Amino acid sequence: MKLLSYRSADRRSWGALVDREIVDLGRANPAWPTLAFALGEAGADGIGRAVTAAANTTHRVALDSVELLPAVPDPQKVLCVGLNFEKHRIETGRERTEHPVIFTRFADTFVGHGAPLVRPAASECFDFEGEVALVIGRGGRRIAPEDALAHIAGITCLNDGSIRDFQSHTHQFTPGKNFPATGSMGPWLVTLDEIADLAELELITRLNGAEVQRAPLSDLTYSIPEIVAYCSSWTELRPGDVIATGTPGGIGARREPPLWMELGDVCEVEVSGVGVLRNTILDEG
Structure with missing residues (x-):
């Protein structure tokens, strides 16, 4: 469905x-x-x-x-897992952490499939991050990993568009992740009963038709059950909450020269068995 x-x-x-x-x-x-x-x-x-x-x-x-619109326009929480593919962690030069790296995005920073992503006037460092996002169907606290899948309603595609210079102002990611209309989610949620094996889902990001990221979810450092269990250990997950599971290696900021999204570009995030999330890039104003 x-x-x-x-x-x-x-x-x-x-x-x-x-x-x-x-x-x-x-x-x-x-x-x-x-x-x-x-x-x-x-x-x-x-x-x-x-x-x-x-x-x-x-x-x-x-x-x-x-x-x-975004598949879920009004989640109470959008939790994002950082550095959750080993290739991406290595390309950033970060040490592996004992627990998942979690940051938050605001729901009003997302647009839906077909709507433009907006490069803010404050920066030219607008980067793509294709991700697989979980949508919580049944809420809970202290969810055990073996029970995690029963709390997931389905899967959607997500672009965690990032303003890299603002992200690196301090060790906190929040400013670079929350400019208006810099992220997208959709085109729809596919319910979990239609997905045979979450670990076998493949994530692909394309910029202007050229593949820039590809990885199966089996490459996640922290698995989906581990992510749900960890997040629910410190906050109550509620129906409609979104958890973005991390981006693979290949981000624009770590290329030489850097590859930024610019006016007129088209960015696509595809998740096998789910669909393709497509957005053009506009400049603010």
């Missing part, structure tokens, strides 16, 4: 993608105004039953007629 959030005219809603049409579950189920809310109230299984119930109604809209 592919679940997405979108804007049509002046209305925001969410639904399930069926044969290039969206079954509008926000309209069919007014008590579930957003995907995150529906995950908390009904879970992925309940949403699946709602899709079946609404599939033959008039609550349908053509995919090509809407503006896609």
Whole structure:
């Protein structure tokens, strides 16, 4: 099941993608105004039953007629794992840490598939970071690694677009990760029941059609169950929360010369079995 959030005219809603049409579950189920809310109230299984119930109604809209929003536009938390592929850690010159490196992004820094990423006027050092993101379906604290998958609703593509000079102002990443419209998420969430093996998912990033990153999730330093367990050890995960699992080696900042995203560029993040997240680059203003 592919679940997405979108804007049509002046209305925001969410639904399930069926044969290039969206079954509008926000309209069919007014008590579930957003995907995150529906995950908390009904879970992925309940949403699946709602899709079946609404599939033959008039609550349908053509995919090509809407503006896609981030797959989950309103997560309470966006947690990002840094340096979680060995090749990327090595290219940055960082030591391996005993625990995952976690930083946060604000939800309002993301745009959806097809919307422009905005290079801020304050910097030319706009870098790509293709990532696989988890969306929490069932919340919890102190989740054991062996129980982690039961708390994940699904997977989406994420571009953790980074302003590298601001990121390196101090040892804290936050400023370089939170300029408006510098990250993207989507085009949709694929529920976990459609993914046979998370470790076998392959992540590919392309800039203007040229491959710049590629890695399977089996190369993660900290596995998905370990990430969920660690994050839930210190914060309560809630339905709709997003966890970005890290980017592979090949980032633009570590190339010679550096490879930055510029006006008119097209960046794609592909996750096998999920889809392709595509955004053009615009300059602020």
